[in-house]
Amino acid sequence: MGISKIDKMHSLSKNQQIIFDLIDKSPEPLKAYTILFNVQKKGIKAPLQVYRALDKLVEIGKIHKIESRNAFIACHNSSCQVAKATAFSICEICEKVTEISSAGLSKYLANFKDKDGMKYNKYNLEFFGLCKKCR
Amino acid sequence: MGISKIDKMHSLSKNQQIIFDLIDKSPEPLKAYTILFNVQKKGIKAPLQVYRALDKLVEIGKIHKIESRNAFIACHNSSCQVAKATAFSICEICEKVTEISSAGLSKYLANFKDKDGMKYNKYNLEFFGLCKKCR
DNA sequence: TAACACTATGTAATAATATAACATTTATAA
DNA sequence: TTATAAATGTTATATTATTACATAGTGTTA
Ligand SMILES: [Zn+2]
Ligand SMILES: [Zn+2]
Ligand SMILES: [Zn+2]
Ligand SMILES: [Zn+2]
Numbered sequence: 294m295g296i297s298k299i300d301k302m303h304s305l306s307k308n309q310q311i312i313f314d315l316i317d318k319s320p321e322p323l324k325a326y327t328i329l330f331n332v333q334k335k336g337i338k339a340p341l342q343v344y345r346a347l348d349k350l351v352e353i354g355k356i357h358k359i360e361s362r363n364a365f366i367a368c369h370n371s372s373c374q375v376a377k378a379t380a381f382s383i384c385e386i387c388e389k390v391t392e393i394s395s396a397g398l399s400k401y402l403a404n405f406k407d408k409d410g411m412k413y414n415k416y417n418l419e420f421f422g423l424c425k426k427c428r
Numbered sequence: 429m430g431i432s433k434i435d436k437m438h439s440l441s442k443n444q445q446i447i448f449d450l451i452d453k454s455p456e457p458l459k460a461y462t463i464l465f466n467v468q469k470k471g472i473k474a475p476l477q478v479y480r481a482l483d484k485l486v487e488i489g490k491i492h493k494i495e496s497r498n499a500f501i502a503c504h505n506s507s508c509q510v511a512k513a514t515a516f517s518i519c520e521i522c523e524k525v526t527e528i529s530s531a532g533l534s535k536y537l538a539n540f541k542d543k544d545g546m547k548y549n550k551y552n553l554e555f556f557g558l559c560k561k562c563r
Numbered sequence: 564t565a566a567c568a569c570t571a572t573g574t575a576a577t578a579a580t581a582t583a584a585c586a587t588t589t590a591t592a593a
Numbered sequence: 594t595t596a597t598a599a600a601t602g603t604t605a606t607a608t609t610a611t612t613a614c615a616t617a618g619t620g621t622t623a
Binding site: 441459460461 | 579580581582583589590
Binding site for chain 1: 495496517520526528529530533536537540542543544546547548549550551552553554555556557559560
């Protein structure tokens, strides 16, 4: 059997897998140095090892960076395999972050043209407000 | 005459004015330590003095933070006196940043509801692509 | 296999971004 | 005036991210 090309595209290296697993099972976005602290028992000892894995995971769309928080969250939106078009809601009290998956929103933004008629191939949108629990 | 209440709302302290002037006349977003370097001759010597002024200027909507770049730009959109709803286009080659002022876009986002029907009172959107010159 | 290119890893040092803590001064308003 | 809030000055420190260089693994192909 071996590993097919498609499988290969999604296979992660050792450090990438360790760090992805941690982010994926976290209920909240994780910061780079929180990740570092939590993977030291697995042999990842230096910031650069974390940042390299994060860069790659962002590049292939397995995780996203929440720019306003300098934190990373696993992608839970099957339609964004490429880290190209992301939208999140962020609670300003409890800091809960949810990836928004709205066909209407992504269609609107993908087709948005600025006043020069320019379209953009990539965007990141962060909504802020209060989540259900914190209202 | 004196200073009216409306004028007062827009008056800036000494450090705030120095830092706003620098950002306002810059053709590109400025980073905090670039600002610090450029205002040292005016007596602002410590990072905290810069960050405090930046915080205030963001709060009152005179400047915005470009989160993906950790940089600050003056507001050129008369309708966003409050730092609540911001949208930018960012060129991935030359890093030119432009504030987007589109009634349609702001209306769409202000009225956007997530799948729970939640609305959010604040957002930041960053579009990425190539500007006219870099295409 | 051997040679090559490419990706990933390990490690140390350092750069860049941002905040904590505390003392003092200035502006505003009752 | 007196109280209050806002802004400033200063030192130290915390947090986030990259540079530089050496080594090891992986996949391809001659
Ligand atoms: Zn996603
Ligand atoms: Zn909440
Ligand atoms: Zn603005
Ligand atoms: Zn450009």
